[in-house]
Amino acid sequence: PAPPSAKKSTPPSPSTATDLDHQSIAVAQGLYTISPLTPGSVFFLPHGTRIFNKLLAFMRKQYSLYGYEEVISPIIYKKTLWEQSGHWENYAEDMFSVTGRGAEGEAAKAKQEGRYLEDEEYGLKPMNCPGHCLIYASDDRSYRDLPIRYADFSPLHRNEASGALQGLTRVRRFHQDDAHIFCTPAQITSEIADTLRFVHAVFTVFQLPSYELFLSTRPEKYIGELAEWEQAEGALKEALNTTGREWAVKEGDGAFYGPKIDIVLKDAAGRRHQTATIQLDFQLPHRFNLKYRDAGGEIQAPVIVHRAILGSVERTMAILMEHTAGKWPFWLSPRQATVVPATTAPEVIAYAEAVQRRLSGVTNTLTTATEPPIPILEMATRTFFVDVDASEGKTLGKRVREAQKRRVNFTLVVGQKEMENGSVAVRSRDGKQLGEKTVEEVYQMFLELEKTYQ
Amino acid sequence: PAPPSAKKSTPPSPSTATDLDHQSIAVAQGLYTISPLTPGSVFFLPHGTRIFNKLLAFMRKQYSLYGYEEVISPIIYKKTLWEQSGHWENYAEDMFSVTGRGAEGEAAKAKQEGRYLEDEEYGLKPMNCPGHCLIYASDDRSYRDLPIRYADFSPLHRNEASGALQGLTRVRRFHQDDAHIFCTPAQITSEIADTLRFVHAVFTVFQLPSYELFLSTRPEKYIGELAEWEQAEGALKEALNTTGREWAVKEGDGAFYGPKIDIVLKDAAGRRHQTATIQLDFQLPHRFNLKYRDAGGEIQAPVIVHRAILGSVERTMAILMEHTAGKWPFWLSPRQATVVPATTAPEVIAYAEAVQRRLSGVTNTLTTATEPPIPILEMATRTFFVDVDASEGKTLGKRVREAQKRRVNFTLVVGQKEMENGSVAVRSRDGKQLGEKTVEEVYQMFLELEKTYQ
Numbered sequence: 001p002a003p004p005s006a007k008k009s010t011p012p013s014p015s016t017a018t019d020l021d022h023q024s025i026a027v028a029q030g031l032y033t034i035s036p037l038t039p040g041s042v043f044f045l046p047h048g049t050r051i052f053n054k055l056l057a058f059m060r061k062q063y064s065l066y067g068y069e070e071v072i073s074p075i076i077y078k079k080t081l082w083e084q085s086g087h088w089e090n091y092a093e094d095m096f097s098v099t100g101r102g103a104e105g106e107a108a109k110a111k112q113e114g115r116y117l118e119d120e121e122y123g124l125k126p127m128n129c130p131g132h133c134l135i136y137a138s139d140d141r142s143y144r145d146l147p148i149r150y151a152d153f154s155p156l157h158r159n160e161a162s163g164a165l166q167g168l169t170r171v172r173r174f175h176q177d178d179a180h181i182f183c184t185p186a187q188i189t190s191e192i193a194d195t196l197r198f199v200h201a202v203f204t205v206f207q208l209p210s211y212e213l214f215l216s217t218r219p220e221k222y223i224g225e226l227a228e229w230e231q232a233e234g235a236l237k238e239a240l241n242t243t244g245r246e247w248a249v250k251e252g253d254g255a256f257y258g259p260k261i262d263i264v265l266k267d268a269a270g271r272r273h274q275t276a277t278i279q280l281d282f283q284l285p286h287r288f289n290l291k292y293r294d295a296g297g298e299i300q301a302p303v304i305v306h307r308a309i310l311g312s313v314e315r316t317m318a319i320l321m322e323h324t325a326g327k328w329p330f331w332l333s334p335r336q337a338t339v340v341p342a343t344t345a346p347e348v349i350a351y352a353e354a355v356q357r358r359l360s361g362v363t364n365t366l367t368t369a370t371e372p373p374i375p376i377l378e379m380a381t382r383t384f385f386v387d388v389d390a391s392e393g394k395t396l397g398k399r400v401r402e403a404q405k406r407r408v409n410f411t412l413v414v415g416q417k418e419m420e421n422g423s424v425a426v427r428s429r430d431g432k433q434l435g436e437k438t439v440e441e442v443y444q445m446f447l448e449l450e451k452t453y454q
Numbered sequence: 455p456a457p458p459s460a461k462k463s464t465p466p467s468p469s470t471a472t473d474l475d476h477q478s479i480a481v482a483q484g485l486y487t488i489s490p491l492t493p494g495s496v497f498f499l500p501h502g503t504r505i506f507n508k509l510l511a512f513m514r515k516q517y518s519l520y521g522y523e524e525v526i527s528p529i530i531y532k533k534t535l536w537e538q539s540g541h542w543e544n545y546a547e548d549m550f551s552v553t554g555r556g557a558e559g560e561a562a563k564a565k566q567e568g569r570y571l572e573d574e575e576y577g578l579k580p581m582n583c584p585g586h587c588l589i590y591a592s593d594d595r596s597y598r599d600l601p602i603r604y605a606d607f608s609p610l611h612r613n614e615a616s617g618a619l620q621g622l623t624r625v626r627r628f629h630q631d632d633a634h635i636f637c638t639p640a641q642i643t644s645e646i647a648d649t650l651r652f653v654h655a656v657f658t659v660f661q662l663p664s665y666e667l668f669l670s671t672r673p674e675k676y677i678g679e680l681a682e683w684e685q686a687e688g689a690l691k692e693a694l695n696t697t698g699r700e701w702a703v704k705e706g707d708g709a710f711y712g713p714k715i716d717i718v719l720k721d722a723a724g725r726r727h728q729t730a731t732i733q734l735d736f737q738l739p740h741r742f743n744l745k746y747r748d749a750g751g752e753i754q755a756p757v758i759v760h761r762a763i764l765g766s767v768e769r770t771m772a773i774l775m776e777h778t779a780g781k782w783p784f785w786l787s788p789r790q791a792t793v794v795p796a797t798t799a800p801e802v803i804a805y806a807e808a809v810q811r812r813l814s815g816v817t818n819t820l821t822t823a824t825e826p827p828i829p830i831l832e833m834a835t836r837t838f839f840v841d842v843d844a845s846e847g848k849t850l851g852k853r854v855r856e857a858q859k860r861r862v863n864f865t866l867v868v869g870q871k872e873m874e875n876g877s878v879a880v881r882s883r884d885g886k887q888l889g890e891k892t893v894e895e896v897y898q899m900f901l902e903l904e905k906t907y908q
């Protein structure tokens with residue numbers, strides 16, 4: 001099993017580690033909070049959850065394009081599973097163990113009665129692979145069914161030392177855009193090539209086009225056949241060549257159970273982050289006795305590819321925060337627009353609220369507040385994160401400046417004139433005046449920005 | 455804290471408990487699987503995950519309409535929290551306990567070195583309320599901030615006796631469409647009225663319009679002031695009256711910490727299921743010392759409303775399965791259409807695949823397979839679950855019958871003629887011939903069905 005690292009970013013250089021590190025940005029934007037009652041597990045506040053959910057929705061959307069099937073696998077598994085996977089032997093110190101307290105009582109009672117109950121010691125999962133192997137093994141598989149690509153966003157727990165915990169980059173509870181591809185040896189090249197294409201598409205959307213590719217090859221100590229390794233490494237090289245990018249070899253740096261490809265991206269400040277990993281695995285299929293029937297009717301073992309593109313969703317949020325200095329692109333932003341009434345006239349404030357509802361997507365026309373809202377939204381409705389700042393005792397200028405400080409993408413000022421025109425005065429995050437636009441024009445602009453991932 | 459029940463359905467009557475109970479339907483449709491390695495935690499297979507995710511997406515969409523803010527709260531919390539919430543005292547037998555094994559080592563090492571480390575015994579959360587209280591308490595709150603409505607879909611664990619586990623209705627790991635409303639006493643009526651309106655809208659979409667409302671009032675043993683109870687019960691009655699429905703009182707049946715409203719729905723077979731619960735809570739705000747500053751600058755305690763509409767997402771799936779006999783409405787269906795080529799001609803099969811891609815939404819025109827697919831999907835793209843059945847050695851008739859057996863909403867037969875016309879021959883799940891339609895007409899039909907929650 002490949003433990004994709006949740007801790008391999010170079011730390012920010014001292015000069016940037018002030019208000020541009022992700023923890024400061026997250027505090028300024030109210031993205032998450034922490035508690036000593038659960039060290040290393042962050043609480044995503046509403047605005048942080050908006051980003052988190054948008055990242056998942058984005059990956060899910062692409063999964064339909066790249067042929068992944070999402071599954072939801074359990075969080076706890078009995079010790080037996082972790083023994084079978086090898087985690088209990090090699091990884092136990094990093095795992096949380098779980099005990100069914102009621103079940104313990106049951107076990108004790110059963111013992112008294114001379115019955116046997118199996119152990120009730122569980123492990124809190126640090127990765128999804130063993131669970132996905134159980135799903136694969138839950139049915140007969142033919143070569144016609146392969147490749148099977150299971151994606152999973154489950155929460156994972158790793159018991160990192162408390163002294164090492166930090167922000168969103170060194171945590172105990174995290175989520176991955178994790179997936180396991182079960183395929184035949186002959187499918188390795190095309191699966192890896194597709195994965196690399198997927199990686200490129202995602203990094204392009206994030207405007208992180210600068211990344212390096214590394215192939216880690218067979219180490220001295222390895223399992224499996226030499227021929228199997230050579231075929232697999234050949235397949236990975238062929239896939240790497242389809243990218244048209246340069247790539248480097250890390251000789252002998254593969255895991256003992258298979259070669260891998262690491263993707264190291266470079267952010268705006270030149271920091272390198274290892275995010276995506278593509279790890280071949282010859283071992284796990286054997287540990288879980290996974291099979292498929294080939295075209296000739298023979299039983300074969302599939303190859304497993306562990307792959308994550310973002311790696312840790314939490315760490316991706318941190319990287320994007322630092323890369324953009326907290327200026328989220330519109331489509332991913334937790335604060336897409338703020339409507340600021342220019343006066344305290346009740347009708348202007350009511351108009352501001354009507355604008356907020358229309359641009360949020362919860363109404364599809366510019367209706368007054370008195371009309372009862374519709375009882376249900378359609379699934380296809382595009383909603384946006386728009387609020388109103390009508391706080392009393394603050395000048396218009398102060399409210400506009402505060403919106404810019406919160407990194408709101410657009411500030412929409414409305415007064416008597418805009419109310420009469422069904423319009424808003426649009427100002428971008430960097431203070432540029434975009435002029436007066438009708439509310440419908442602004443909604444169309446939002447749709448277009450989202451459509452093009454700006 | 456209100457433990458919304460995950461186990462209050464009347465069992466199916468013997469006559470229906472055959473191939474129409476949810477476990478048989480789930481097996482026939484490949485929705486989930488289980489393993490003795492984690493009893494009571496189901497593995498949602500791809501088709502089950504589609505339904506699960508659609509239910510969550512549906513609730514999330516409505517949250518933007520009803521003013522809920524989603525949060526993501528941790529899964530494990532130290533014993534201290536559960537002592538504060540009262541769970542450790544009253545609920546411990548139903549909780550899984552968690553130990554940081556590495557941390558234990560750390561604690562032992564620290565002891566040797568004469569340092570003090572706090573306890574590392576955690577509980578796996580059986581409900582979200584204490585975590586939401588920590589989020590509420592993480593900032594100063596004013597009456598202007600209220601109501602605050604935190605929604606959360608976190609996995610929850612309750613250590614039910616292993617003998618009681620069954621399908622999706624009696625489980626150890628489950629998810630709720632959980633939310634907590636923090637409000638002032640004066641806001642109770644409007645919050646409850648809105649929640650009841652939300653309940654009604656959701657049940658209407660699910661075509662479960664038949665439900666009963668119950669108000670459970672102050673029991674003999676209660677905490678808080680009598681006047682507080684009377685005000686709260688009055689507020690609930692007023693909210694119930696806004697529904698225009700009949701409701702009944704369960705005298706003295708409220709929890710000791712607050713009155714509640716139960717919603718009991720009746721499915722197609724006349725079975726009753728308690729799903730939605732709206733529970734007022736005067737106790738938890740005090741246990742967690744929650745505050746807000748009122749208009750006069752005084753410190754007050756908010757009221758907490760625990761509320762879930764579906765209750766357990768897993769149980770909702772089971773109820774809907776039995777209610778519809780596995781015939782999912784199109785918008786919620788994990789198999790919305792199957793394209794069946796009428797011949798084995800390679801060009802017809804290629805056409806079937808092009809139809810599948812277009813109707814799935816991963817291309818926006820009817821393109822041939824040779825064209826390279828686009829690298830990224832737009833967020834607004836509507837995708838549908840469409841597959842192709844070109845299995846060799848099966849007649850057209852057999853493949854059509856099998857699709858109907860899998861409860862696919864539409865079977866789309868394509869032959870030479872349809873290929874030339876850019877069309878498909880449409881057959882509904884109940885075998886009705888809907889005639890020849892262009893692929894674009896079918897995509898528009900899908901959009902319309904989804905839009906109207908059919």
Ligand SMILES: [Zn+2]
Nearest residue numbers: 002127129306
């Ligand atoms: Zn893995």
Ligand SMILES: [Zn+2]
Nearest residue numbers: 456581583760
């Ligand atoms: Zn609760």
